[in-house]
Amino acid sequence: MTLFKDASDDDYLDLVAAVDLGSNSFRMLVAQVVQTPSGTQLRPIDTLRESVRLAAGLTDNKLLGSEAYLRGLTAIRRFGERIRGFDPARVRAVATNTLRVAKNAPQFIRDAEAALGFPIEVIAGVEEARLIYIGAAHEVPSVQGNRLVVDIGGGSTELIIGKGYEPKLMESLYMGCVSHSLQFFPKGNIDPHAFREAELAARREIQVISSAYLKSGWKQVIGSSGTARALADLISENHFNSQADDGLSMGRVNGSSGLITREGLRAMKKHLLKYDHVNKVELQGLKDDRRMVWPGGLAIMIAIFDELGIDSMEVTDAALRIGVLYDLLGRSQHDDMRYVTVEQFMQRYAVDREQAKRVSELAAEFLGQLPKPNSESRDDNIALLQWAANLHEIGLSISHNGYHKHSAYIAGNADMPGFSKNDQARLAALLIGHAGKLGKLAHNASFQDWRMLFCLRLAQVLCRGRSDANLPKVKLSEHEGVYAVSLSKEWTSKHPLTEFSLLKEAAEWERVGRPYRITLK
Known part of the structure; x- marks a missing residue:
């Protein structure tokens, strides 16, 4: 039997499941395997999470206590019903x-297997690191060069350097948010000396690997799973980091910026040390099941930032369970997961592929005629522009009226594997701006993609007839903020609707203070 079928087969859902029995939480992910022209993708269908605090239940002689044992089995029985x-x-x-x-x-594994109904593997730290990297690599934007993935779990911390989908350096350190909190903040007590000791202990662990990691280097830093996500959420919701509050607002999901910085961690530590017990700490978004373990996680994260010279870290929810599923599938993926995601969205929302291709190719051609940016990659911008063109009509699946608003909402809020929050924010802005009034973006100081928007809107106007026939030759230029469009007078005389639309377009750009000149030759 084949493990998966085409996503167009509505009568069959190919479901796979991963169960992650972590030291703090047990998690399960059920996903549909979707085949797109660009590769295979996992579409999450159902998730379960139970805070079992297994590591906190370890006795001094390394036995699982009866309460932790029972909590674990109870959670696993519920998981077993689902699958x-x-x-x-x-x-x-x-x-x-x-x-x-x-x-x-x-003994616990034997009882857990009976409760779950499936075999359970106890994996080594390095294997855990490998699977974490695979999971993160499939869910975050690709990067030219190495990426560093950091996963602070309940009982261990994994640090992995890899390139593409292949991990290169993998380490699992014997420290986690639960074990570190139990050791340095017993019963939830906090003081500056204990926090300093927690940081130094974590740094000593990291120093063993830091030389090799720094020598390898990286272009991107990703924090995966629960501790990183919790820290990023706390930084954002409590405004500990101005960077997380200013430049990424359009990319937020449920109030989270998805960014950890050195500044934010230091501000959080300063706030924590105002209190003498974790139960007294007042923080927006601090969940009860994280309250007792986040001081240890914070100390470890600060130590990682300091020891490896990290300034900022993007965060993804993807982690071990995603890697487990991709490893289960055992299939090679496209080099850039964003292409797979866009293909899957086009398929899901029944995009007119011929029109999408038409607008995409024309918009890319136009951008190629304009000056190259000083601080951005032209190739990256063309890719983003073409993704926007491919997705600009996904909102039609909801309603023709104001479809561009629906398109932008989907792009800004959906789970889009491979896209960072910032990618999604830029994409959503292009989609909201590709039709209608420009005023909605004119007052958004964070929007900088005016050239791409200019090209997308122009391509959309010229392709209104949804045909490759009779598209004109167009020359573009930009000088000191003035856009110039040159095309045949003979052609426009035969296409009065397009000429009228171009004049309206020029007037719209003028209204937001961006001169737009049309020359007919």
């Missing part, structure tokens, strides 16, 4: 650090 009837070839369950070290782990 009952799945083919075993489509389920993979893995257990991490706490079940690597607990002396009674073999």
